[in-house]
Amino acid sequence: MxxxxxxxxxxxxxxxxxxxxxxxxxxxxxxxxxxAADYRYWSFWKGGADGWAYQQVGPAGNVPADGAVDGWRFVLSPDGGQDAPRPGPAADFAAICRGTAPSGGHKRVAVVLDFGTAQDAPGGEQPPAARTSCASVPTAANSAEVLAAVAAPLRYDSGALLCAIAGYPHAGCGDQVAAGSNSGAKGGGSDGGxxxxxxxxxxxxxxxxxxxxxxxxxxxxx
Structure with missing residues (x-):
């Protein structure tokens, strides 16, 4: 052949x-x-000389000292940790609490609230502007009590997970969102499959x- x-x-x-x-x-x-999925939740931070550090315990288990700074940031992020977006305002106790005088039996704790961005927000909600407050609370108060003193109303779920600070967001709690999507967006987007x-x-x-x-x-x- x-x-x-x-x-x-x-x-x-x-x-x-x-x-x-x-x-x-x-x-x-x-x-x-x-x-892959992201979650909407309030992340908890501790302010210091080096900026913000992620809190390793919940607010009920943390008892801040006089002069401490507690930071909160509403985020759309994977399931928590050091890589979540930090609060925007500086952790500056002297600036935040300069108008609040010390009081016997009380401590002063600066609180920073960052409600996140429009992209972080649940559909139909608009995040309020970031703000700071100085809480004057009993010496033994934990961070949950500090927060309640300056940012009511708070909302918790049945498992004691903090869902809303100062009434934001109005609904939902630790909601799961498909990565790369936005529940507020409309149209026939892909679910990633x-x-x-x-x-x-x-x-x-x-x-x-x-x-x-x-x-x-x-x-x-x-």
Whole structure:
């Protein structure tokens, strides 16, 4: 036989594994994206000489000293921690509490409230402007009591999770939001899952692979 170039034989199992790996590559990132989520919540911070540090305990478990600064920031972020956006106003106790005189049996705690951005807000709500207050509270008061003294009304859920400060937001509590989406946005946005075209393409790869395996087996049986 002349004029024909022989092609190397590909083992059917190896070919199918390669094609399945290609499908996994196509679908893997989309599947991971669909699982990602952000949360809306009030993050709690401690002010100091170096700026803001994320509080490792809740407000009921934290008893600030006289001269401390408690910071709060409403955020749309992954499930909490050091990477959440910090309060915008500075943690400046002297500036915040300069108009509040010391009192026997009481301590002064500066409080910074940052209601976040319009992108952080639940649909239909507008965040108030950031503000600061100086709380004069009994020496043994915890940060929840400090907050109640200057930022009522507060709203908690049945599990004692702080949901709203100074009445914001009006509803919801630690709501989960698909990453990259905004509940206030309208239109037919994607939920982050695999698109129809991507699924169709992956299906075509599998069908082609099955056909190739069948052809390889047919040649081997001749």
């Amino acid at each position: 002349t004029g024909r170039t022989s092609l190397p034989r590909t083992r059917p199992a190896a070919l199918l594994l390669t094609l399945l790996a290609a499908c996994a590559t196509l679908l893997g990132p989309a599947a991971g994206a669909s699982a 695999p698109s129809l075209g991507l699924l169709a393409g992956a299906g075509a790869v599998v069908l082609l692979g099955a056909g190739a395996v069948w052809q390889a087996r047919r040649r081997r049986t001749r």
